[in-house]
Amino acid sequence: MNLAWRDIRHNLGRFVMTCAGLGLLLAVVMSMIGIYRGIVVDALTIARAPETDIWVVEAKSRGPFAEASRIPGDTRAAIARISGVEAAGALTYQTIEAGVRGRTARLYVIGYKQGAPGGPPVMVEGRHIARSHYELVADRSAGLEIGERIRLGRTTFEVVGLTSQQVNSGGDPAVYITLADAQKLQFDLDPAAARIQLARGGSPASRETVNTVVARLAPFADADTVAASIRQWKHLGAITQTEQEAILSQSLVDRARRQIGMFTGLLLTVSAVIIALIIYTMTMEKIRHIATLKLIGAPDSRIVGMIVQQALALGLIGFALGAALIFNIKDFFPRRVILEADNVLLLGGVVTLVCLLSSALGVRVALKADPATALGG
Amino acid sequence: MIETSRPDTRPIVEVRNVSKHFGEGETRVDALRDVSLDVRPGEVIALLGPSGSGKSTLLNVIGCITEPSEGKLTLEGDTVYDGRWLRDDLRKLRLEKIGFIFQSHNLLPFLDATDNVAIALDLAHVPRADARKRAIELLDYLEIGHRKSALPAKLSGGEAQRVAIARALANKPRIILADEPTAALDSKRAGIVMDLLRKLAREQQAAIIAVTHDEKIFDRFDRIYMLRDGRLESESAAVASA
Incomplete structure (x- = not known):
């Protein structure tokens, strides 16, 4: 029984909206990377022509x-x-x-x-x-x-x-x-x-x-x-x-590269903080259920798995939505936005890593949850 | 105590001289003081006492959630605590030996009634099809089979509590710990739930230990213990009939 999926399905609307919000943020990250690649390619285009x-x-x-x-x-x-x-x-x-x-x-x-x-x-x-x-x-x-x-x-x-x-x-x-x-x-x-x-x-x-x-x-x-x-x-x-x-x-x-690189790093940090807060909030909302699961014998791995799976689902669905969005609107930017497969895949890897690290906060809270809290005072 | 014919009268739960204190020195609080208690198969006992008297601590100690400071705890003849925990995997022990019933049912809101019961079997690695089959059997036994696909939010308080009881029974534990099992129910439904627990205790030769303040259901217990300042002070005779 996949508890992560069942929980997502139960709150599907909210989960989709959260993914969409994260997707918009990641779309901005991708657009910044695409703009940077565009600047480099534009600069080289005239020299290569x-x-x-x-x-x-x-x-x-x-x-x-x-x-x-x-x-x-x-x-x-x-x-x-x-x-x-x-x-x-x-x-x-x-x-x-x-x-x-x-x-x-x-x-x-x-x-x-x-x-x-x-x-x-x-x-x-x-x-x-x-x-x-x-x-x-x-x-x-x-x-x-x-x-x-x-x-x-x-x-x-x-x-x-x-x-x-x-x-x-x-x-x-x-x-x-x-x-x-x-x-x-x-x-x-x-x-x-x-x-x-x-x-x-x-x-x-x-x-x-x-x-x-x-x-x-x-x-x-x-x-x-x-x-x-x-x-x-x-x-x-x-x-x-x-x-x-x-x-x-x-x-x-170089200056544009560093400027955009810094902004992209900042956006990724903001994304990481937001993912961490979302996962933390999602975990805190379930803390009594997690305590109940621990009380009735759920191993820590099952609870950690639920949180990590939800974090990954959130990040990867958000990433997919963001990528779909930016691929569809990139031609409307005033400057060229170039999304190269390796850059997009690298960002996907970074998002996955960020999700895993961000979920650590939720995992820590879940592992510290006292089964006795399920029984009450 | 009412004597009933039982095939096995050896205690399932043996609590011997258990004490539990929190903190040290001036901040030390003695939650349990030299508590001894035996519960035999088929018995339904109540723990009463004012707030802070140690009822929940005793329940947590028997449930292997809270480590005693001293004493001995034996469950189904298996000594699990004697100055220290003697079992490494208390989670597995809880899964196999103990069923928990909560004051506010604590059903998982994202699982329907069947899966809320099946989750306990799932954790014990019972195949999914078998787990669901057993869950539905339990729901039918508790006369709530018609609500097997309902989410907890759609169940009434009594229905939810019966699903919670089914979950507690899923792995056929012989020790059931109930924390205010009828607190959220009206007197009629509280009576129904307690009758159900008594029936289960008799039929499955399980020991049921409940913390309660609900005077309306006192007559459903075989023995009633009063806890005061961490001491098990008195034991009143049961008024229930089998």
Whole structure:
């Protein structure tokens, strides 16, 4: 006779409501883990999109994501000529705010050289940029549609294609334009400012600047060797793809990771306290029945089993409800929420452990219950 | 004491010079002082006394719940306490030898009447089907079989107490300890319950020891003991008929 199940069935409504409450709490824990994974993946997505092996940046810079980097535009041609480099692309990155259908949207503008690494990796709708100017491919999360026109800086672009899952570490959707357009957008002065500069005897600022050059290597080439040879140019730095990903995950999102990690830990602690209190309360409500069971000969193992089973049922049903909830609503979050099976299973394990530890409080009370209390004074 | 013909007149419960005190020095409280008592098969005895006189302590000592400070306790010829507990597993001893009936029935609210009885058999590792069969037989015997599927909350006080009695009898114990078994019942139902206990005592040659204050049922006991300040002071003659 399973006393735990019979007790749950007797108070099914209350038990389900308790599980639902715990499920909501665990859904928040899971969403925090998913948001963290989303931040890491988002940060890495842009770095992985060019499918490159080496990032050439300004000397002593950890750019172009963690630090600013500006290098001459002709660097791409020089890099492309290095032995072992299969292809090289010049890229610019900048975040701008643009008006989209009456609202202000933050966009992560990526300028790339057509035909070279660094363009939109996948097209889910429309086509790649075909013309040299005024065309744009946007991430679907920007909310733009094919054929829509959008003004960036002083130039109006037409959306010709949509890509997906391309956002920066801040969650801003990426839009791709040609390198020339991006350089104009990033480096051209406002006409009034340009006139003042000319009047003061200055020369027009050069647009021939990029933030980075990415190099895709031939299969036989060693990334570290090629990077070392690039570093011989004193004005350039070279970061391998592995180093770039380490910079992004350890440096750029480190604070967010620690922040979310701390919050998740806090939520797990709160969950543990709540589970412990629920189990304790459930045990205290049954203390006379537990005393009766002990009096009529129930072994401690039977009573401990009842409490532990109820604690596990509470935790695991709450976890299942929480997981079902978060899996169904994760796409409605403003930022990407990524729930990976191993993370969810790990949390399930943690919840199980928390339930076992939390039930210890109830078990302690139950084991201390004096059978004589069943008989009364 | 009424002498009735009994196949075995050796005491089932033998309490010899049992004392129990709590605390030491100035805070010492003597709950039982040199108490001796024999209860034979088929006997139904009552323990009376004012609050704090030691009735419940004596019941707890006989039920192997509270360890005496000194003395000797023998149950069914098996000495279980003689200056110290002589049995390691008192839980098993209670399960096998003693049935408990409580003042407020103490049925498990999440089990129906049948399972409230069957739980005692379940704890003794009786297979579930056999346990339920025996439970239903007991409920029928106590004329409450028609309520076998009812939860305790749906039972009247008298019905619940009969289910509790069935649970106490499930493992066929020969010692039944009852703590105010009729306190929650009206006089009519109290009489019915006591008649039932007397019938059980006779038919199963069990010893029943009840703590009670209920004067209406005094005539149902073979012997009545008065406890005062931990001493078993007097024994009144029984007025019950077999």
